[in-house]
Amino acid sequence: MSTxxxxxxxxxxxxxxxxxxxxxxxxVEKGQTMALLGRNGAGKSTTFKAIAGLVxxxxxxxxxxxxTVSGRAPYRIARAGIGYxxxxxQVFPEHSVEDNLIVxxxxxxxxxxxxxxTRIYEVFPILAGMRTRHAGRLSGGEQQMLTIARxxxxxxxxxxxxxxxxGLAPIIVQAIGGLIRTLRGxxxxxxxAEQNMHFCLDIATHATVVDKGQVVYRAPxxxxxGNTAITQRYLxx
Numbered sequence: 103m104s105t106x107x108x109x110x111x112x113x114x115x116x117x118x119x120x121x122x123x124x125x126x127x128x129x130v131e132k133g134q135t136m137a138l139l140g141r142n143g144a145g146k147s148t149t150f151k152a153i154a155g156l157v158x159x160x161x162x163x164x165x166x167x168x169x170t171v172s173g174r175a176p177y178r179i180a181r182a183g184i185g186y187x188x189x190x191x192q193v194f195p196e197h198s199v200e201d202n203l204i205v206x207x208x209x210x211x212x213x214x215x216x217x218x219x220t221r222i223y224e225v226f227p228i229l230a231g232m233r234t235r236h237a238g239r240l241s242g243g244e245q246q247m248l249t250i251a252r253x254x255x256x257x258x259x260x261x262x263x264x265x266x267x268x269g270l271a272p273i274i275v276q277a278i279g280g281l282i283r284t285l286r287g288x289x290x291x292x293x294x295a296e297q298n299m300h301f302c303l304d305i306a307t308h309a310t311v312v313d314k315g316q317v318v319y320r321a322p323x324x325x326x327x328g329n330t331a332i333t334q335r336y337l338x339x
Contacts, residue, residue: 105168107132107291108153108260113162113172115145115152115315122148123315125162128293130260130308135282135292137306137323139299139337145315146295147189150264153293154186155179166259183211185258189265189295191249195238199229202237202248203255210257217254225284226251243274247281254290261285263294267301279305299337303327311336 108130115123123145130136138146151157153164155176164172164179171179180186194202203222209215223230226247232240237248246266253261266282267275275298282305285292296302302309302323309326311319313336319326326332 104132106130106165107134107167108293109165110149110153111163111165113149113152113159113164115148115157115159117148117157121315123152123159126312126315126317128310128317130291130293132291133286133289134308135286135294135306137302137309138293138295138312139302139309140297140312141337142297144312144336146297146312147264148315149312150186150188150262150293150295153179153262154184180256180258181208181211183259185253185256185261187249187253187261187263187266189268191242191245193237193240193245193248193252195236197237198234199237199240199248200233202252203229206252206255208256210259214257217257219255222251222255225288226281241274243270243277246270246274246278250281254285260291260293263292265295265297267296267298275301299333 106129110126110128113123113126114121138149140146148157152159155174159172163170166183171182203219229248229251266278279301294306306323309321309323310317311332318336319332
């Protein structure tokens with residue numbers, strides 16, 4: 103059996119005295135697009151922050167290709183192969199699109215240099231025509247594409263996308279979905295946190311549902327699509 107690309111084992115995560123995640127287990131295999139689904143406040147963003155080292159687990163661990171990375175500083179976890187796209191995008195507004203990309207440029211942890219400016223502009227042609235524009239002048243959807251592209255410039259093993267459809271117009275959500283499907287087809291391993299179940303059902307291969315900081319369901323997307331008991335109980339708005 104191959105080693106999972108990403109594992110979260112028995113993670114307990116707190117904000118101060120308040121516990122947010124309870125013994126959470128999560129596994130993402132190489133090449134999967136895993137949707138982490140749940141209502142607002144279920145613990146999705148906290149799971150991402152725990153993986154990225156921003157809120158380290160008090161108990162449990164995070165492993166990348168079998169190597170424990172929890173307990174390291176966030177920048178060391180990024181260097182180990184985690185690419186993190188937060189829900190609030192966080193571009194460098196006064197710098198150009200290309201500068202935003204260049205600042206994140208690095209080889210992967212085994213020396214990979216698959217993601218270059220040339221390849222980014224091939225996969226994100228909309229950014230190629232905006233390379234000199236200040237990132238702060240982009241639309242929300244354009245900024246979302248830029249932050250995904252910027253994360254890829256670090257040649258990560260796993261890409262974390264936190265609420266990529268949040269606050270975007272439907273036509274832009276379709277474009278983001280198409281982009282994620284393209285990345286999946288290229289073999290990128292993706293963990294995607296979303297409230298929008300229908301968005302995820304169209305692009306993910308597998309799903310994990312969280313509620314009140316605990317995993318309550320995991321299955322291939324095809325099984326979730328037919329499980330109305332789970333979708334009504336944990337995902338219906």
